[in-house]
Amino acid sequence: MRFTSSAHKGLALVLCAVLAIEWSGAAVFADSTPEPCLLLKFSDPSIPADLARERLEPLPRLLLRDLSVQWVSPPSETQAEKGLKELFLEPDDAALERISGRLAEAIRRMDRMETAEAARLLSEAEGQARTFRFGDATRPYFAEIFLRRGLLLLWEGNRGGAEEMFARSRVLRPDFAPDAGLFSPTFRDAWARAGDRSPPEAEILIHSIPPGATVYLDGKTAGTTPGRFKVSARGPVRVRLAYAGYRDVEKTGQWLPGDSEAVEWVLTRDRMATLGEILAASPDGKGSGPLLSELASACGASRVALIVLEDKGNGPAVRLFAARTGDAAPAYLGRFDWPAGDEGTAEAARTAARMLRDAGWPATDESGPKARTPWYSKWWFWAIMSVAAVGAAAGLAGGGSGGGSGSSTGTIGVTF
Numbered sequence: 001m002r003f004t005s006s007a008h009k010g011l012a013l014v015l016c017a018v019l020a021i022e023w024s025g026a027a028v029f030a031d032s033t034p035e036p037c038l039l040l041k042f043s044d045p046s047i048p049a050d051l052a053r054e055r056l057e058p059l060p061r062l063l064l065r066d067l068s069v070q071w072v073s074p075p076s077e078t079q080a081e082k083g084l085k086e087l088f089l090e091p092d093d094a095a096l097e098r099i100s101g102r103l104a105e106a107i108r109r110m111d112r113m114e115t116a117e118a119a120r121l122l123s124e125a126e127g128q129a130r131t132f133r134f135g136d137a138t139r140p141y142f143a144e145i146f147l148r149r150g151l152l153l154l155w156e157g158n159r160g161g162a163e164e165m166f167a168r169s170r171v172l173r174p175d176f177a178p179d180a181g182l183f184s185p186t187f188r189d190a191w192a193r194a195g196d197r198s199p200p201e202a203e204i205l206i207h208s209i210p211p212g213a214t215v216y217l218d219g220k221t222a223g224t225t226p227g228r229f230k231v232s233a234r235g236p237v238r239v240r241l242a243y244a245g246y247r248d249v250e251k252t253g254q255w256l257p258g259d260s261e262a263v264e265w266v267l268t269r270d271r272m273a274t275l276g277e278i279l280a281a282s283p284d285g286k287g288s289g290p291l292l293s294e295l296a297s298a299c300g301a302s303r304v305a306l307i308v309l310e311d312k313g314n315g316p317a318v319r320l321f322a323a324r325t326g327d328a329a330p331a332y333l334g335r336f337d338w339p340a341g342d343e344g345t346a347e348a349a350r351t352a353a354r355m356l357r358d359a360g361w362p363a364t365d366e367s368g369p370k371a372r373t374p375w376y377s378k379w380w381f382w383a384i385m386s387v388a389a390v391g392a393a394a395g396l397a398g399g400g401s402g403g404g405s406g407s408s409t410g411t412i413g414v415t416f
Contacts, residue, residue, distance in 0.1 A: 034070040035362055038301035039063070042276050044310040052309055055316070055338065055345060059307065062349030068362040074272070075298035087252050088133035088236050099128050099141050106148060115152055122149055134235055134254045142256060143173035154190055166194035168258040201230045202255030204239070207264040213243040231255050241265055245273040271295060279308055285321045289329040296325045305356060306330060309338070320352055322359050333359055 043052035150165030
């Protein structure tokens with residue numbers, strides 16, 4: 001172990017202090033993260049969609065060369081829904097046993113002419129079966145339930161209702177032929193008449209406010225609201241409504257042959273479409289502040305930039321706005337022509353980044369990621385060299401004046 005004189009102790013302390021400052025500063029810069037920001041891009045309807053997409057899509061990536069930000073995704077405007085497998089599960093053995101038990105008890109009650117109790121048990125069995133995915137596992141149960149409900153209607157003297165139920169059962173079990181020894185002539189006659197009817201289909205009556213929304217069934221265009229729509233009875237069906245300026249809505253359901261349901265949706269305005277209308281009507285963006293704050297808060301952004309691509313007659317131009325969360329109105333940063341040529345998009349990004357930096361947005365080095373400065377160019381290296389030079393000079397001066405007195409102001413080495 002070695003001890004040094006006060007001069008060299010001071011040099012060591014200075015070195016430690018300088019390195020501590022350097023390391024702490026490096027840690028601060030290493031821990032800093034880009035600021036979460038939202039970039040919204042709009043284009044004038046007069047600009048072809050393909051051209052607008054070609055110009056605007058690269059901008060978020062190009063802006064990151066000059067801005068120290070992290071782009072966050074805008075909030076989704078489509079109503080989310082669970083997957084089909086989560087909405088309608090396949091029935092397991094225990095579920096099928098419960099349905100079968102209800103159905104068997106209903107048949108026993110019918111044999112004893114306890115029609116009211118039988119009707120209740122059939123309704124319960126149908127309700128349990130409808131909670132599961134319609135398929136081969138549940139099809140025989142529905143066919144038997146509709147047949148038994150038709151029998152109850154026939155006993156009540158409602159031949160039309162009975163034939164309707166029998167028609168629904170025939171669609172689900174087309175190969176069934178009533179045994180003359182088990183079923184009465186009245187039943188067999190009604191069963192035959194049900195076969196002469198048009199095969200029943202599930203039908204949905206869809207209304208929307210406002211009307212005129214496009215209806216999609218499993219992704220295929222089916223018509224507009226209001227209207228009646230036939231749906232497949234082979235499993236879950238996804239129904240989607242779309243209307244310009246409003247949020248899409250979706251509903252997934254399953255309907256059996258002969259089902260009829262009325263569905264009504266009140267559509268909600270799309271926030272992005274509303275913002276586009278405000279920007280089109282107000283060149284300076286007035287009135288859009290509350291909506292921008294709502295969008296920013298929904299995705300966790302602290303700043304919002306709006307880029308509006310428009311056609312001013314002699315070529316495309318850009319209007320640029322910026323806002324912080326909570327601002328009453330966005331700041332209009334200016335307008336510039338979209339540069340021509342292959343580098344036009346890159347030049348437009350540089351211009352927009354410069355305008356945003358001037359408005360207080362965080363900037364990066366012009367070269368992109370910050371390069372590490374060589375150690376010999378650091379300020380602390382030259383500070384150490386200066387202190388070392390002073391210490392060396394003091395040591396030499398002290399060593400020359402020691403003479404033979406035995407005293408020393410130089411280094412004292414003590415080894416243990």
